[in-house]
Amino acid sequence: MKKAIVLGALALALTSTTAYADTSDKRIALSNNYAGNSWRQAMLTSWETVTGPAVEQGIVAAADAFTTAENQATEQAAQIQNMILQGYDAIVVNAASPTALNGAIKEACDAGITVVSFDGIVTEPCAWRIAVDFQGMGRKEVEFLAEKLPEGGRLLEIRGLAGVSVDDEIHAGIEAAMAENSQFEIVGSVNGDWAQDVAQRAVAGILPSLPEDIVGVVTQGGDGYGAAQAFLAAGRPLPIIIMGNREDELTFWKQQKDESGYETYSVSIAPGVSTLAFWVAQQILDGVEVPKDLVVPLVEVTQDNLEEMLEQTAAGSVTNVEYSLEDAQAVIADAS
Amino acid sequence: MNALRMVFSKPWIWAFIAAGGVFFVTVMFTGGASTIGLGQAALTFASFSVIVGLGQMFVITLGPGNVDLSIPATMTLAATLALKVMESQNGMIFVGLLVALGVGLGVGIANYALIKALRIPPIIATLSSSFIIQSTAIWSNRGLRIRPPQWMADLTTQSLFGVPNVALIALGITLVIFVLLEKSLYGRWVSAIGQNMRAARMAGVPVDGVRFATYVLCAVLASLAGFLLASFSGGAALNMGTEYLLTSIAVVVIGGTAVAGGFANVPGIWGASLFLFLVVSMLNTYGASAGVRMLLTGVIIIGVIIAASRRRVA
Numbered sequence: 001m002k003k004a005i006v007l008g009a010l011a012l013a014l015t016s017t018t019a020y021a022d023t024s025d026k027r028i029a030l031s032n033n034y035a036g037n038s039w040r041q042a043m044l045t046s047w048e049t050v051t052g053p054a055v056e057q058g059i060v061a062a063a064d065a066f067t068t069a070e071n072q073a074t075e076q077a078a079q080i081q082n083m084i085l086q087g088y089d090a091i092v093v094n095a096a097s098p099t100a101l102n103g104a105i106k107e108a109c110d111a112g113i114t115v116v117s118f119d120g121i122v123t124e125p126c127a128w129r130i131a132v133d134f135q136g137m138g139r140k141e142v143e144f145l146a147e148k149l150p151e152g153g154r155l156l157e158i159r160g161l162a163g164v165s166v167d168d169e170i171h172a173g174i175e176a177a178m179a180e181n182s183q184f185e186i187v188g189s190v191n192g193d194w195a196q197d198v199a200q201r202a203v204a205g206i207l208p209s210l211p212e213d214i215v216g217v218v219t220q221g222g223d224g225y226g227a228a229q230a231f232l233a234a235g236r237p238l239p240i241i242i243m244g245n246r247e248d249e250l251t252f253w254k255q256q257k258d259e260s261g262y263e264t265y266s267v268s269i270a271p272g273v274s275t276l277a278f279w280v281a282q283q284i285l286d287g288v289e290v291p292k293d294l295v296v297p298l299v300e301v302t303q304d305n306l307e308e309m310l311e312q313t314a315a316g317s318v319t320n321v322e323y324s325l326e327d328a329q330a331v332i333a334d335a336s
Numbered sequence: 337m338n339a340l341r342m343v344f345s346k347p348w349i350w351a352f353i354a355a356g357g358v359f360f361v362t363v364m365f366t367g368g369a370s371t372i373g374l375g376q377a378a379l380t381f382a383s384f385s386v387i388v389g390l391g392q393m394f395v396i397t398l399g400p401g402n403v404d405l406s407i408p409a410t411m412t413l414a415a416t417l418a419l420k421v422m423e424s425q426n427g428m429i430f431v432g433l434l435v436a437l438g439v440g441l442g443v444g445i446a447n448y449a450l451i452k453a454l455r456i457p458p459i460i461a462t463l464s465s466s467f468i469i470q471s472t473a474i475w476s477n478r479g480l481r482i483r484p485p486q487w488m489a490d491l492t493t494q495s496l497f498g499v500p501n502v503a504l505i506a507l508g509i510t511l512v513i514f515v516l517l518e519k520s521l522y523g524r525w526v527s528a529i530g531q532n533m534r535a536a537r538m539a540g541v542p543v544d545g546v547r548f549a550t551y552v553l554c555a556v557l558a559s560l561a562g563f564l565l566a567s568f569s570g571g572a573a574l575n576m577g578t579e580y581l582l583t584s585i586a587v588v589v590i591g592g593t594a595v596a597g598g599f600a601n602v603p604g605i606w607g608a609s610l611f612l613f614l615v616v617s618m619l620n621t622y623g624a625s626a627g628v629r630m631l632l633t634g635v636i637i638i639g640v641i642i643a644a645s646r647r648r649v650a
Contacts, residue, residue, distance in 0.1 A: 036470070036574050038479035045478065069467060162626035190620045197569035197576055201381045205617030208373030209365045225570060233380075233493060234373055248481055248570055316480030316571065 073100035138173025152183025153215035192223035200226030279328030347592030351607030383506035391554030399597035408577030411562030415572035440559030444552030481571035530597030
């Protein structure tokens with residue numbers, strides 16, 4: 001009899017945590033390592049736009065965003081430790097390093113805090129990871145070129161910031177796809193640091209030494225417009241430059257499309273991925289079974305949806321998507 | 337023979353020899369076909385380094401411990417505010433330029449106020465002020481890129497008789513700075529303070545006034561460089577100045593200006609700026625990977641500095 005009561009109570013407790021948990025008293029914090037470019041600014045703005053109403057509607061009690069000043073892992077680890085002390089129920093983190101924060105993340109998990117990492121993910125197993133398929137991005141670029149230019153030709157590669165894992169990942173994707181498409185040859189490679197002015201300078205420096213018949217430029221995002229400017233300044237024909245969803249890149253593409261039927265392809269992830277991470281954290285707090293590894297959907301701009309995507313993109317910003325609870329549930333369902 | 341020896345005793349000659357050598361090796365890759373293209377690109381991109389480098393040169397010449405680390409943030413803020421004010425309209429260019437220069441003036445005054453009134457060492461003062469400046473830039477426009485007015489974009493991207501306009505602007509500024517350093521009382525004062533601040537003070541040099549003017553000059557040049565760079569590259573970005581922190585110091589050192597202060601060198605800034613652009617282009621052209629490129633850049637820079645400083649001793 002006694003046993004039955006205990007079992008019954010246990011069953012009740014289980015069902016209440018899995019299905020009926022209420023997150024209205026839960027507090028979620030965003031730990032962000034860097035805010036010094038437009039992508040990160042859009043990411044923070046999206047966080048505010050989505051979490052503000054969520055807090056007002058009482059879905060969660062708080063969703064505070066914190067950014068470290070120096071983009072240092074040690075600083076972010078201290079920030080996470082503060083969040084543990086402040087008693088947050090979940091921490092959503094865009095990490096400065098995939099490994100250096102693991103100690104602090106483990107402490108948070110041990111304190112019973114849900115940790116969801118996104119974009120800059122962490123390797124600590126207790127945390128959830130919303131990762132970007134950067135290799136897939138690189139592969140898609142080459143596959144697009146292979147489709148547009150079946151006879152192949154010479155390519156220029158613009159890489160990101162040397163020594164950052166994202167740069168290696170995208171490059172690995174491009175290399176893998178190049179191996180399958182031997183009609184293409186990369187004749188030059190420069191580092192554009194994901195910045196238009198750096199890319200412009202690097203491309204302008206190597207361009208005079210490159211053959212005239214460059215047919216395509218594979219990029220990593222935030223460097224396409226700078227590359228295009230360098231080609232125009234050198235008086236060269238414009239190759240197919242893959243873009244990275246920045247407004248100036250898409251505007252340039254639109255102009256060229258209207259003038260001369262220019263065709264290219266643009267791919268990146270939406271800065272609003274922070275809101276996806278927010279909803280995933282909310283779902284975990286709600287007791288939903290969420291797999292530890294999730295994948296961020298890529299945002300692609302093609303010849304057909306260019307005008308539509310450009311309209312959605314704020315002047316000077318990046319094509320953005322803000323995710324809803326339903327989107328998060330769909331991503332979770334895909335991964336389960 | 338004597339003239340030759342005189343030329344080689346100049347500390348700036350090594351930066352030009354290095355730049356020339358790297359240029360030659362790079363154009364050899366295409367058998368000389370890339371000479372004009374590479375030359376124009378080098379002049380264009382060296383111009384921005386020259387403008388910030390000249391300001392940093394004056395600050396470093398003030399003596400040990402003097403350096404302006406707020407240059408990147410100043411460039412970003414000046415460019416961000418100027419482009420926001422101009423709203424891509426040609427009629428507002430003059431106002432935009434004034435806003436940019438005003439930012440430089442304000443930053444320079446604030447920097448020296450921190451150094452003098454609060455007695456903070458320049459390295460810490462300018463570093464901490466750069467956080468405030470950068471945050472203001474982020475806050476003012478949240479990193480949105482506004483297009484420069486068409487006239488400014490044309491001015492900065494076009495050339496006159498094959499010479500890029502920005503290079504002509506940088507050359508004009510260089511000439512003014514050269515006269516200021518070599519012929520004016522102010523230039524002599526800066527060198528005197530750098531050689532021995534106490535002696536300069538005893539000799540009646542208005543040390544505070546000169547140091548104040550130097551920090552303001554450096555910030556104003558940085559803001560001008562930011563304004564031109566943003567016009568050239570199609571808009572201001574929050575990280576547009578990052579590269580120029582190390583560059584501004586490197587061009588001063590490679591150009592033959594004494595790191596310990598007291599001896600400035602204007603022509604060397606050009607040699608060093610051209611060299612820094614060309615060395616990256618050369619290594620890119622020959623397909624060196626990012627790691628090798630950084631390693632070789634470091635080794636070559638050390639080599640040039642050693643060559644330049646040995647000559648000076650001899």
